[in-house]
Structures are given as C-alpha cells and as structure tokens.
Amino acid sequence: MITALLKRDLAKFFPFAGGGASLPVMFFIAVAMLYPFAVGPDVNILSRTGGGVVWIAALLAAILPLEKLVAQDIELGFFDQLRLRGLTEEVMMAVRLVAHWLSFGPPLILATFPAAALLSIDGPTLHLLLLGLLAGTPGLAAIGLMIAALTASLRAGAALSGLLLVPLALPILIFGAGALARQDGASLGFVAAISLGLVAMAPFAAGAAIKASREV
Amino acid sequence: MQAQQPSSTARSLAASSLACRRGDRLLFRKLSFTVKAGEALHITGANGTGKTTLMRTLAGLTTPYAGEVQREGELGLLDERPALDLDQPLGKALGFWARIDACADPSGAFSALGLRGLLEVPVRYLSTGQRKRAGLAALLSRNVPIWLLDEPLSGLDVAAIETVTRLIELHVQEGGIALIASHQRLDIEGLQTLELGDFAPAAQEEEAF
Numbered sequence: 001m002i003t004a005l006l007k008r009d010l011a012k013f014f015p016f017a018g019g020g021a022s023l024p025v026m027f028f029i030a031v032a033m034l035y036p037f038a039v040g041p042d043v044n045i046l047s048r049t050g051g052g053v054v055w056i057a058a059l060l061a062a063i064l065p066l067e068k069l070v071a072q073d074i075e076l077g078f079f080d081q082l083r084l085r086g087l088t089e090e091v092m093m094a095v096r097l098v099a100h101w102l103s104f105g106p107p108l109i110l111a112t113f114p115a116a117a118l119l120s121i122d123g124p125t126l127h128l129l130l131l132g133l134l135a136g137t138p139g140l141a142a143i144g145l146m147i148a149a150l151t152a153s154l155r156a157g158a159a160l161s162g163l164l165l166v167p168l169a170l171p172i173l174i175f176g177a178g179a180l181a182r183q184d185g186a187s188l189g190f191v192a193a194i195s196l197g198l199v200a201m202a203p204f205a206a207g208a209a210i211k212a213s214r215e216v
Numbered sequence: 217m218q219a220q221q222p223s224s225t226a227r228s229l230a231a232s233s234l235a236c237r238r239g240d241r242l243l244f245r246k247l248s249f250t251v252k253a254g255e256a257l258h259i260t261g262a263n264g265t266g267k268t269t270l271m272r273t274l275a276g277l278t279t280p281y282a283g284e285v286q287r288e289g290e291l292g293l294l295d296e297r298p299a300l301d302l303d304q305p306l307g308k309a310l311g312f313w314a315r316i317d318a319c320a321d322p323s324g325a326f327s328a329l330g331l332r333g334l335l336e337v338p339v340r341y342l343s344t345g346q347r348k349r350a351g352l353a354a355l356l357s358r359n360v361p362i363w364l365l366d367e368p369l370s371g372l373d374v375a376a377i378e379t380v381t382r383l384i385e386l387h388v389q390e391g392g393i394a395l396i397a398s399h400q401r402l403d404i405e406g407l408q409t410l411e412l413g414d415f416a417p418a419a420q421e422e423e424a425f
Contacts, residue, residue, distance in 0.1 A: 077298065
C-alpha cells in the first residue's frame with residue numbers, strides 16, 4: 001500500500017515525470033544565471049558570494065512546489081479515502097515528505113553543478129555547497145510540508161506559505177551558508193541535525209493539520 | 217464442532233444519541249439507529265440538515281459532538297469527491313485505488329458502471345455523472361460490507377440511476393449494508409427511511425446550546 005502511494009506521489013511531484021513540476025529547478029538555475037548580470041562579471045565577487053546566492057535560490061525554490069503539495073489532495077478527498085482504508089495521516093505525510101524531497105532535493109543538487117559554473121564557484125566551495133544542500137534540503141522539505149498542510153484550508157494559503165517558510169528556514173541557511181564563508185564543514189553537522197529534527201517532526205505536525213482541516 | 221462461517225450477521229453500523237455540529241451550529245441531536253446486514257437506510261432531509269456531516273461522522277472522519285458510532289465491518293464512503301487524480305486518464309487513476317485495495321481485477325466494476333470507453337480519458341474531462349460512476353467503481357472493487365453513499369445519484373442520467381440502484385440492491389441482498397443520503401426517490405426493496413430534519417434541535421434548544 002505504501003509503495004503504491006509513494007509511486008503515485010512521485011508521479012505527481014517528480015520533475016519531468018508526466019504532470020510533475022520542473023519549475024523549482026528552472027527557477028534555481030535562472031537565479032544563478034541572473035546574478036552575474038546583476039553584479040557584473042567580476043570573478044572575485046562572484047566566487048566569494050556565489051555560494052550564498054545558491055543557498056538563497058535553493059530556499060526560494062523550495063517555496064514553489066508548496067501550493068500543490070497538500071491542498072489539492074485535500075480538495076480531491078484523497079486523504080479521506082486513504083484514511084478509510086486504515087492509513088493514518090502521519091504515514092500519508094511521511095510518504096509525502098519522501099516524495100517531496102526526492103522531487104526537489106536531488107534535482108536541485110544536480111542543478112548546483114551548472115549553477116556553480118555560472119557563478120565561478122571553486123572546487124572546495126562546491127564541495128561544501130553540495131554537502132550542505134544534501135544535509136539541508138530534507139529540512140527545507142519538512143518545513144515546506146508542515147506549512148503546506150497547515151495553510152491548505154486557507155484561501156490565500158499559497159502566498160502565506162512562502163512567507164512562513166523564510167523565517168523557519170533561517171537556521172538552515174545560517175549554518176549552511178556559514179560553512180562556505182569559513183570554508184569549514186563543521187557547521188554542516190548542525191544543518192544535518194536541524195534537518196533530522198524537522199524530518200522527524202513533520203509527519204506528525206502535518207498529519208495533525210490534515211486531521212484538523214476536516215473539522216470545520 | 218461447526219465450521220466458522222464468514223458470518224454476515226456480525227456486520228452492523230449503529231449510532232447512539234449522536235449529535236453533530238458544523239461550525240457553532242448544532243445540526244441534529246439524539247440520533248440513534250442500527251443498520252444490520254442486509255439492510256438499507258435512506259437518509260433524507262432538506263439542504264443543510266447535516267446529511268454530509270452525518271456521513272463523514274459515521275465514516276469516522278470527523279468526531280461527533282456527542283454520542284457515538286459503533287461499527288462492525290469495513291466501510292467505504294462515496295461522496296462528491298471521488299479522489300481521482302485530475303491529470304491522469306481514468307484507467308490509471310482507478311488503477312491506483314485497485315493497487316491500494318489489492319484488487320486483482322477491477323475490470324468487472326468498470327464494465328458494471330459503463331466506464332470501459334472512458335478509461336483513456338483524463339479525469340479532468342469527465343462529467344459529474346461520469347466521475348460519480350468512477351467513484352462507485354472504486355468502491356465496488358474494494359469489496360467492503362458497509363457502503364456510505366452521499367448523494368450517489370446526483371448528476372446521473374436515467375440509465376445510470378437504474379444501474380446504480382440495482383447495484384445497491386444487489387449489495388444489500390448479498391448481506392451488505394447501505395446508507396444512502398439522497399434527495400432523490402430510491403427504488404430499493406425493503407428500504408428504510410430516516411428523516412434527518414426530525415432530529416434538528418428546536419429553536420430554544422439551539423439557543424441554550
């Protein structure tokens with residue numbers, strides 16, 4: 001049952017797989033492309049600030065899929081029908097978290113290579129950037145899922161969810177981008193720890209939000 | 217020693233002094249009934265009397281304000297949201313539920329509801345009646361004893377109404393349970409009726425609440 005659900009969720013969200021959205025990845029690369037135009041082609045400035053720009057682009061790209069992440073399936077009665085088949089909301093949300101991360105984390109990490117080339121990011125920095133994104137994107141996915149579930153039954157949910165993600169994602173950004181400035185991977189441990197905490201919490205928080213959305 | 221029959225008498229759905237509200241409005245109270253295997257109950261009532269809320273409460277999706285629901289046997293709900301992915305062709309969308317329900321061959325349910333010619337059509341392009349039939353096909357291939365049907369006939373044409381009515385009748389005759397919330401007249405043998413409006417709180421009662 002869970003495999004079938006994960007497959008369906010992936011088909012819905014994975015970029016280039018049918019109806020999935022490749023928009024976050026495009027957006028991510030577009031930011032990396034625009035930045036040199038905005039600050040000029042000075043290699044020093046680009047390579048010094050490029051890593052931070054990639055982090056900001058990743059954070060903003062994480063906002064894009066939130067609108068469809070939960071709200072549509074509540075409207076379709078999807079979670080209701082799964083509940084009637086004995087699946088708990090927590091399991092549904094854990095599956096959704098895996099599908100959401102798989103459809104935006106790894107593609108973003110892959111897109112970091114062309115982005116790094118556009119921003120003249122050097123080898124060691126790229127290394128820290130990739131490790132940081134690998135540790136940080138699950139946390140971003142978890143925050144996104146919780147927000148999407150909480151705001152699903154609100155009319156202006158989509159705009160609100162983007163606004164809510166920014167402050168909550170700050171710790172990941174601070175430690176993730178901080179590692180680049182000091183060229184020191186130690187703070188990535190914090191990023192991983194924050195992500196782990198968020199990933200553990202998200203299915204329960206989002207599940208509770210789905211249940212609460214039924215009681216009107 | 218007698219062999220244990222898969223006893224159909226163990227199936228039942230009962231409500232005891234059930235009260236539900238929507239927002240801060242009490243919809244109905246002191247509602248009690250028992251539906252046993254082989255019985256069908258038609259729940260009627262004007263708009264806003266709480267038919268859908270009752271269905272969702274019986275299904276366990278929302279908690280009642282007071283009273284409780286007792287249920288023996290698995291339950292399926294058909295409402296106005298058939299939970300089919302809009303972008304998928306109908307066959308794939310229904311195929312997902314067949315996999316979830318471990319139903320090896322849902323094609324019988326597809327042809328029973330006349331969906332054969334629609335399997336390639338994306339759900340987005342289906343009409344209300346066609347979606348309703350698709351939802352019923354998903355319920356049919358689940359093979360559960362208790363059916364909760366919220367307006368199962370809305371949007372259906374004359375032929376489909378006849379088909380669906382016969383399917384409900386067959387389900388009940390085979391020892392199933394059906395609760396049908398509908399405005400339409402239902403032509404089912406042995407159908408009992410429950411008027412939900414009779415359980416609406418009196419005006420002064422609502423004020424006290």
